[in-house]
Amino acid sequence: MMSIPLFLTQEHPCSYIEGERAQSVFVHPAYPATTSIYAQLIEQGFRRSGDEIYAPHCPHCSACIPARLPVEKFKPSRSQKRCLKKNINTQTIVKPAAFEQAHYDMYLRYQAIRHGDGSMAHAGPNDYLAFLGSSWCDTRFVEFSINNELAGIAVIDQFEQAWSAVYTFFEPKFSNYSLGVYAVLWQIEQANLQQKDFLYLGFWIKACKKMAYKTNYQPIQLLIDNQWVEMSV
Structure with a gap:
């Protein structure tokens, strides 16, 4: 695989395990990602959220295991x-x-019931599509x-x-x-x-x-x- 620039985030509260601190490694946003490159990265434990490709890199925890x-x-x-x-x-x-309005409306209803205290429960149309879709995948x-x-x-x-x-x-x-x-x-x-x-x-x-x-x-x-x-x- 070619060399891919990465950066490490600051520690922040873990969104999965209460009381834990989390840290992630991201592919640099300036790097021109493609579906084929991501296919190689996902095999190494990376995931995407929108256009961002990341993997957990927590110093004191290894609970997030790719499956x-x-x-x-x-x-x-x-x-x-x-x-x-x-x-x-x-x-x-x-x-x-x-984007389809019917999809988005259902997404908001789902979030309100399942994750009402989360930020995505109030996502606007652009945030919704930026979270689920990708410009390169x-x-x-x-x-x-x-x-x-x-x-x-x-x-x-x-x-x-x-x-x-x-x-x-x-x-x-x-x-x-x-x-x-x-x-x-x-x-x-x-x-x-x-x-x-x-x-x-x-x-x-x-x-x-x-x-x-x-x-x-x-x-x-x-x-x-x-x-x-x-x-x-």
Whole structure:
């Protein structure tokens, strides 16, 4: 890989584990990122937020562990099979990562209920798209519809040999459909159909409930000491 300029942030309060201090390493914003370069970086544990590419670099903590799933080997659990059955009639449309008012309105309703105390609950249209989309990455918005009504959105990044699950949000009234789970199951299936090797799931954080679910998808691989290791957690 070519040399990529990085910079280290100052320490700040961790947004995942109460009482911890966090630090991140970022790709310099002047560096001309591309989908293919990011595909190499994500394999080394980096993620993106909007156009920014980063990785945890905390001096006293290693709780954020990159996770990915080898899609061809995936075996759904009983509860995941029930989720698939419940969503047998859920329809999907894959769209470009572009602003749509209906998506944005649903995003705000989701944030208000799930993360009402967070800054993104009050995000304007530009902030919303800057968080989910990217000017240089091959990103798609996947619409999930139930009874012909928009029910959820999954944001995915597509690479030559893998997909990355970026974010999922859904209409609160459809919460009993477990669309967060279904969105991951759909991505696993579609990535496998397209002969991709992996679905990247972001960071697994055992001590954080909203990030610990990723080991529910087996067999999971975790990046430990710069090696991807298959784990049963």
